[in-house]
Amino acid sequence: MGNYRFILSGGGTGGHIYPAIAIANELKKRHPDAEFLFVGAKDKMEMEKVPQAGYKIKGLWISGLQRKLTLKNLMFPLKLVSSLFRARQITKQFKPDVAIGTGGFASGPLLKMAASSNVPCVLQEQNSYAGITNKLLASKAERICVAYDGMDQFFPKEKIIKTGNPVRSDLVDLKVGKEQAVQFFDLDANKKTILIIGGSLGARRINQLVEKEIRFFQEKEVQLIWQCGKLYFEEYKKHNSDNVKVLAFLNRMDYAYAAADIIISRAGAGSVSELCLVGKPVLFIPSPNVAEDHQTKNAKALVSKEAALMLKESELDAEFEMAFTSLMDSESTQNILSANIKKLAMPRATEHIVDEIEKLLK
Template identity: 35%
Template sequence: MRMLICGGGTGGHLFPGIAVAEEVLDSVPRSEVLYVATERETDAKVLRDKPFPFVVLKSEGIKGKTVRQKLGALLRMPASLWDAWRIISRFRPDVVLGVGGYVTGPPLLAAWLRRIPTCIHEQNSVPGLANRLLGRLVKRIFVSFPGSEQRFPARKCFFTGNPVRKEVRALSGGEKIGDNFTLVVMGGSLGAHSINTMMMEAAQIMRTTVPAGFVVIHQTGRQDSKSVRQAYKEAGIPARVASFFSQMPFVLAKADLVVGRAGATSLAELTVMGKPMILIPYPHAADNHQEINADWLVEAGAAIKCREDETSGAELAALIVELADNDRKRREMADRAHRLGEPAAAKKIVRHCLDLCGDNAIM
């Protein structure tokens, strides 16, 4: 099977695509994968060491843009479609999978015009604009949250869960790495300035209240790494701070508690690994999907939700200390999170893609 996977711009779109690509290469004889990504630095950083090639497609989104930017994106669309057509002509895929982001549109449209089987994966509880439009064209739609199929043609929808990378699956359900109590703070692959700010305030309060052996691992994004590192230093809290951790699954394996956003891919990895969470949904996410993502885990007892505009650093500090001191509560949250995980999501998607390919699947 020759599979073309398109999507990117954030880790939330890249990592599910990578998980499916890895599963194809591991489980389908004589298979090949080509990944179509955006021009963003994040895409190249994440994809450069993977066991499959990737190409960059120039394209632009329109949601949340000014009128002038939207016009520019629309004018660019024919060139993007032509570039996607040429990529497909060279690679000759048997199936094309879109995993989210504006870069998915041109390859899926080009494949549809050439009658190549197409499918999409929707990570979030509320589908984005691109996937809602593409859902009318593709053969199959894979969803990650119960209820999101209501926004697509029902006959095309299949619940698979959100694919997670091999490294995450390998660490699923295993013992925590390390003896210290470890708090992992993450704002997604691009960081989160407001979470960084709250944690800098919280650090000054926690300096005298956290248990012995308390350490922090904090992914800040490029903007705040120096100031966050200094805040922990001044508070006397041992901390490992970086703008980006390329081996995040191994970082999460050390976590006793995680503070972060409620992006679907992060939640998928955290549930598979069975980690208790304090979630601070990004308030400006499209269609408020992070809030809805978080509610799913809160209702299951796997997470606690804090609204960004209603939570101070002091309140966050108090919640972290409360959970750090309550092993029973954390274990209960971890168990409920683990029950929600879908470690076989990538396998399910690959099976569907093999079915779409028919006789071409193992040629």
């Protein structure tokens, strides 16, 4: 057995980057002498996040197609040719044993070129509605690791393996007690705690809702841990009080989840997978501004199993207070949602994905 070489690509958003890093970490644990190379899109966040995780990364000049005619779209064929050429060079120089793609623009050219050099490829699709890059690559892949049922509408059935999505290791096993967690945020242990998460950058519409409903939350005698995102912190920090903790970013997600009685969240794939492990009642408010509206589809997949509730952004003004009150007042609804969402948890996803990758090592 020589030293294995793994090439990984995924990016554009945290939802594609973190799974790639989690897979690399698990591979490194099993093969300490292996070599790793990430390939990303030049101006995207992976160029910063991957080196922070301790891995080398090379950038391709690539971006997605905009939905309207723009200069960027006119540049797209040029960028694509340039990226394919660069991806081929990188593949030839690095000579990977396996290529792993977790979605996002850069993984397209890289996996296409890896496959044409006969490098076995593994795709990991986080969402319930497959992304365009992964759909285009499906015919080239040996294995496609998914997190939802029914993915054979996008991919060849014989290649699909349901593994779940990689999640942060500190969440697989919540070791923090509720009391300790509530103290950590300087809150009252006798009150119900609502955790509001809008993703790392924040969610404008969720923030507007919370601000509008602050008096309503007071009347309900609940306290809030409100992660408003770093883009919005200056605007909302004035609402910080004994009962409302306004935070730009949650460094200790494990404490936040442990403190929460009810969670209000976006429905990105990573968040959904984490929330299944946490097993608390969740109200999803999906972002409508993402590719193929996949957050709504992710949320609906859980709603159909009585594992979560969902409100669209367009329904918030009319329906939020009623939906929140009926959830808050019904312990049996809370228990049903908790039990059902927990059943969907797949805590060993990263290990299962790496098991599949190892089967392809010559």
